[in-house]
Amino acid sequence: KASEKQVRRLNLVSAEKIQAGCHAVFAPLPSANPPLQESLETLRQLKSSNGGKQSVLYLPDWTARVCNKCDADVKAIDAFYTVFVSSLEALDGDLMKDIIVLKQSEAILVDPSNYWISVINVGRHFALDDVMGSNMKDADGVGIVIGRLMKIADVMGLEPASIGMSDSEDSKVEEGLINRYFDEKLEGMTKPSIAVASTPSLVLQKIESEAHKTENYEYYILDDPKVHGKSKMKKAFCEPGNIDYCPPIVLANAFGPPEISIKRSEDNGGDVTYRNQEEMEADFKSGALHPGDLKATSTAIMVDVLNKLANTMKGDKDVTKASKTLKAFQKKISKKKK
DSSP, X not given: OBOGGGOOOOOTTTTTXXXXXXXXXXXXXXXXXXXXXXXXXXXXXXXXXXXXXXXXXXXXXXXXXXXXXXXXXXXXXXXXXHHHHHHHHHHOHHHHTTEEXXXXXXXXXXXXXXXXXXXXXXXXXXXXXXXXXXXXXXXXXXHHHHHHHHHHHHHHHHXXXXXXXXXXXXXXXXXXXXXXXXXXXXXXXXXXXXXEOOOOOOOSOOOOOGGGOOHHHHSOBTTOOTHHHHHHHHHSOOOTTOOSSOHHHHHHHHHSOSSEEEOOOGGGTSOEEESSHHHHHHHHHHTSSOHHHHHHHHHHHHHHHXXXXXXHHHTOHHHHHHHHHHHHHHHHHHHHXX
């Protein structure tokens, strides 16, 4: 095992970029159509800190290029992260006021030599099968492997006390690699604890056939116009009595107020207020809450969410420009698919 002095790594604490013992969250890798799901997941991971620590949102823009996300287009990748951070500010401005946002490219350039040496050393330590895990196929891009090595180097550079992660299979593989490397190679460094933040799926429809899948109606995206708050909810799956998969209930409770009031006619029982998701599910399962009344309330909540996102983007020139860049990239990708 290497002692702290022997470890070749990026040190963002010594460089005074961040405080020691922070809570770190890695933003998702970019896509042309960023889903609202990823914003909710990231906010929950940021909230998973035990408190009292500085929280850092790390934007892995160089990993995105290595993994060929957004065709490794630098402008599109930067535009994604600008829009993405804006969405977090729109959805929870109070939380984001205290968050340090750090771009990976800027962090690496603090000490690129030691950073890349640390990536190489991580690669030397693990067998390829370890890095790939059980969920990665041989046909997948080599960039994913390099990206996972870079993530361990990023964690070494951040020296966090804790890391917020999702409960996805990819996250489980990365968690295992981080734990092993700290246990087996980094005796002089404190291993970060992993705070797993579960987030419900916001998928509006379960479509089994790839041929019938459409990004327009499967989920909400960050630049959806407010009219999609209604049109997408109208097409959302909502089988009477089915609480095992009911997107309108999930969305209402994910983005609505702590107590959700639903307006109903006297024939349907009159107006009702739910204090939590369990109460709403109980009424929906029994038939006391009609799908039409549920969808009307969920629609209003999602229209409000899309309005918040749009207004925040329009209120900042840089975000507006980034949104236009991302839309242009979306069109470029669409043409390639045809």
